[in-house]
Amino acid sequence: MDKTSRMLNRALSVDGTRIAYEQRGEGPPLVMVSGALCAAASDAPLAELLASRFSVFTYDRRGRGGSGDTAPYAVEREVEDLAAVIAEAGPGAAVHGMSSGAALALRAAAAGLPIAQLSLYEPPFQTEPARRGNGEYVGRMKSLLAQGRRGDALAAFLGAVGMPEEAVSGLRLLPLWTDMEALAHTLEYDHEVMGDGTVPTDLLASVAAPVMVVDGGSSPAGMREAARAVAEALPRGRHRTLTGQTHEVAPHVLAPTLMRFFTSS
Structure with missing residues (x-):
């Protein structure tokens, strides 16, 4: 297949839920985890740009799009869903998480999923107790x-x-x-994925993979403070700021930063 063509599939999670995913491109595997009110289609513009260098997997988190939604919900089930997609992607998979999807990716990494590298864009934690x-x-x-x-x-x-x-x-x-x-x-x-909303420092201390935390230079100060706090709490964390970007980051701005990280770590 050419580098930007898609393959539509479903992975089977531990509880029997089928998780719909798409694969684009050829190269090292990269799995993308979307945030609130988003599904695989939301990640498509960024995935298309990354597909020139990676085999990119986007998926519908449970309850969204083409994926199932077996009750009762638990964060652990979403971690298992991501594990199923990573298994489809193959050894050495990297993961990129956006917003609350970044928080889910962090929980998955802390749970021991085989994530080679992890990038996060503005996980929406707070540095102070929730109001x-x-x-x-x-x-x-x-x-x-x-x-x-x-x-x-x-x-x-x-x-x-x-x-x-x-x-x-x-x-x-x-x-x-x-x-x-x-x-x-x-x-x-x-x-549920966000927990009490504060930066989960104890959980982050158990993440072994190299992690890049990215924020937008024009995002609210609290969002940027949280991104820095997450990076500082990670054993192998680093922080980057994209000048002029907000929480709605432009794919063509984010893609080169991700490519550099995933090809140099």
């Missing part, structure tokens, strides 16, 4: 999801991450809202 208001939001979000009110849960999430109410109202009118609402039930999964 009381955040706890209230999580409780409300879970209640809305339990009532089947995915749209309202999605609106609550967007407000919690700083989107103005009028912007949320406008977003509800766009086709994108339907796609996001279809994934809203997995917001609860991402909050």
Whole structure:
């Protein structure tokens, strides 16, 4: 196959859940882990750029896209899902995680998954204990999801991450809202992955792989502080900043940084 063609497959997780993944390119294996409200398609632009040097695997985390969603949910099951995709990718696989996907990748590395190298973009931890208001939001979000009110849960999430109410109202009118609402039930999964939201220093101390933590130079100060704190807590961590970038990092800016890291570590 040519370097950017795709192969669609499903990996079998330990609990029998089928995890849909796509493979692009040829070369050393690289698995990408998406963040909240994202699936394999969200990682496609970056994967296409990396496929010139790597065999890139993107996958739908459980409950998303073409993947199953066996109850009850547990973070351990998501670690097993990633292990299944890594097994498909083959020995020596590297992993790149975005946002809450970065937090999941860290938990997988700490659990002993065979990750050769790990890159993270802005894992959304906090350097101080979570504010009381955040706890209230999580409780409300879970209640809305339990009532089947995915749209309202999605609106609550967007407000919690700083989107103005009028912007949320406008977003509800766009086709994108339907796609996001279809994934809203997995917001609860991402909050489980994040734990109490603070930098998990004890967990990070057990990560043996070399790790690069990247942030955007125009991201909020708290996000950048957390990225530095994660890098400092890792035994083999390093930190990079991409000037002018935000949490919505441009794939063509991030790709060269990842290529240099994965080919030099």
